[in-house]
Amino acid sequence: MDPVSTQHVAEFRRFNRYFTRRIGALDDHYLGQDRPLGEARLLFEIGEGVSLRELRTRLALDAGYLSRMAKTLQTQGLVRISVHPDDSRLRRVELTRAGRIELKEQNRRADALAAGLLDGLTTAQRDRLTEAMGTAQRLLRLAAITVAPVDGAAPDARACLDAYAADIDARFPEGFDRSDLVRPEEVSGEAGAFFVAYEEGRPVGCGALRRLEPRVGELRHVWVHPDARRLGLARRLLTALETEAAARGFAVLRLDTHASLTEAQAMYRSGGYREIPPYADHVYGDHWFEKRLSGPVS
Amino acid sequence: MDPVSTQHVAEFRRFNRYFTRRIGALDDHYLGQDRPLGEARLLFEIGEGVSLRELRTRLALDAGYLSRMAKTLQTQGLVRISVHPDDSRLRRVELTRAGRIELKEQNRRADALAAGLLDGLTTAQRDRLTEAMGTAQRLLRLAAITVAPVDGAAPDARACLDAYAADIDARFPEGFDRSDLVRPEEVSGEAGAFFVAYEEGRPVGCGALRRLEPRVGELRHVWVHPDARRLGLARRLLTALETEAAARGFAVLRLDTHASLTEAQAMYRSGGYREIPPYADHVYGDHWFEKRLSGPVS
DNA sequence: CCGGTTCTTTGACTACAGTCAAAGATTATG
DNA sequence: CATAATCTTTGACTGTAGTCAAAGAACCGG
Known part of the structure; x- marks a missing residue:
């Protein structure tokens, strides 16, 4: 900064x-x-x-x-x-x-x-x-608001994912199945990372990074609490995730998102992500994005 | 309001x-x-x-x-x-x-x-x-900030005119002669009006209205303290003066201003004043403006 | 069911903010 | 030049905010 x-x-x-x-x-x-x-x-x-x-x-x-x-x-x-x-x-x-x-x-x-x-x-x-x-x-x-890495199994992480799941479930016509959430071990330690945003001690957003292939990471569950929207927090989470990904040696980041989340798509596009063909068949995604990272910052 | x-x-x-x-x-x-x-x-x-x-x-x-x-x-x-x-x-x-x-x-x-x-x-x-x-x-x-009518001889009015004179004197290459200031009796009682703007009890601006001819008034010494500029106070003073003029039955307001005061001129123009030929020969004015009032507000 | 923990209540404080009135020193005013 | 007004100091208060520790009641985990 x-x-x-x-x-x-x-x-x-x-x-x-x-x-x-x-x-x-x-x-x-x-x-x-x-x-x-x-x-x-x-x-x-x-x-x-x-x-x-x-x-x-x-x-x-x-x-x-x-x-x-x-x-x-x-x-x-x-x-x-x-x-x-x-x-x-x-x-x-x-x-x-x-x-x-x-x-x-x-x-x-x-x-x-x-x-x-x-x-x-x-x-x-x-x-x-x-x-x-x-x-x-x-x-x-x-x-x-501060953004900090937490263990994927930490209560704050789970609380965010619960809220995320409920949010998506209410928003998608087809609903949302919790089995699509990342498992704690996918985003902990060597495997990946999980970030939580805190406002006055309360979690108000999250984002997950997990390994998809060697040198290719995936962003998942980038989410902001309704009370904390329109502040620019999603972008902050994105930056934190990208910095972490670069530090871990990932050269490429991918993510999927849903057609109904138009603001999210606009954010990814303006953040340097470009739309690509499907790289996996998550049930709920219907738009896929990719960004090439510039390498770890020394 | x-x-x-x-x-x-x-x-x-x-x-x-x-x-x-x-x-x-x-x-x-x-x-x-x-x-x-x-x-x-x-x-x-x-x-x-x-x-x-x-x-x-x-x-x-x-x-x-x-x-x-x-x-x-x-x-x-x-x-x-x-x-x-x-x-x-x-x-x-x-x-x-x-x-x-x-x-x-x-x-x-x-x-x-x-x-x-x-x-x-x-x-x-x-x-x-x-x-x-x-x-x-x-x-x-x-x-x-509040704008209130005061007697033309009141200490606050004189203090504002003093500050106004000093301000103009420093700004005009030809200086400013205090004899050009309105006399208290010209802006008191039946003859005219004097408004002072107060911020936390301190005078930070003024404006005078005096009778020029029957049904024709003149605005003079519209001034704002340097600390209170760029707030929109001049416009407030102008509104107060115009309301007062309308209440007194003036149909036309005139004023003169100096070429170097470009912001002032812009304000008068946007306030509905249009430039006219000289209506008097004040020493310091070189632009003259006039506005036709819509009559007293009931 | 025992020991540790959590939550609330109570007693005993301290410090800060602020008020009021009386009195002394000095200055302004008729 | 006496009197009123102004400014500061001092004493004597009040009320609010806040802290700390001890103790009792209830809960939780093993």
């Missing part, structure tokens, strides 16, 4: 300062005007019932601290705390009717605040602002 | 949440790792010597709170506090050598943090992010 230029850093920090101090601070102040900010945030995060444990990990809070805040909300009649049905060690916390009303009021105020800020702009300017914010957020999310 | 659509509000809040929690929080945590966040911020704001009073108003801090923080920084040897030369009630605070070193280190760390965040992106993506952030910041600043 290229070193980050000082211009980019300066611009980033300028925006960061401006936004955090001016808008973010305002927001926090607004949110926390009736009750402590921590409690207000908690109210936000309790959707329709979560365990304290999940809140604790999601918000990275101290167990004692969280316990007390939850109790405060309970005595205020905003949440109901009960023993979790599946595991009596856990506590399940959910909004009461009063809590839902309170949350709605909080949202209304936050909306009004946002609307007040946007009020001075014309519709065209609001459109531009929305687009710029969307672009910035997508790129910031992408920047925060 | 149009009502703000729920899409715009939702998108704004989504970005706000993401950015404040993810990036802003990180930044604060980083900045405040050695000393309290308040003190770290203070160190940032003390450039080359300011008065406590200025810090107090700029950061909106309690006087006692600020006094104590400053003293803490002083005992740590980071700042020097002395009686202000002009006014012995005031305290002048400035960085010591150690303070400057500390600040530099703080900046280095913040830069490293930003660079770390941008590291996962390609140069093209960083460019796009920078541009999106710049656009968003400009629009947010514009949204936060």
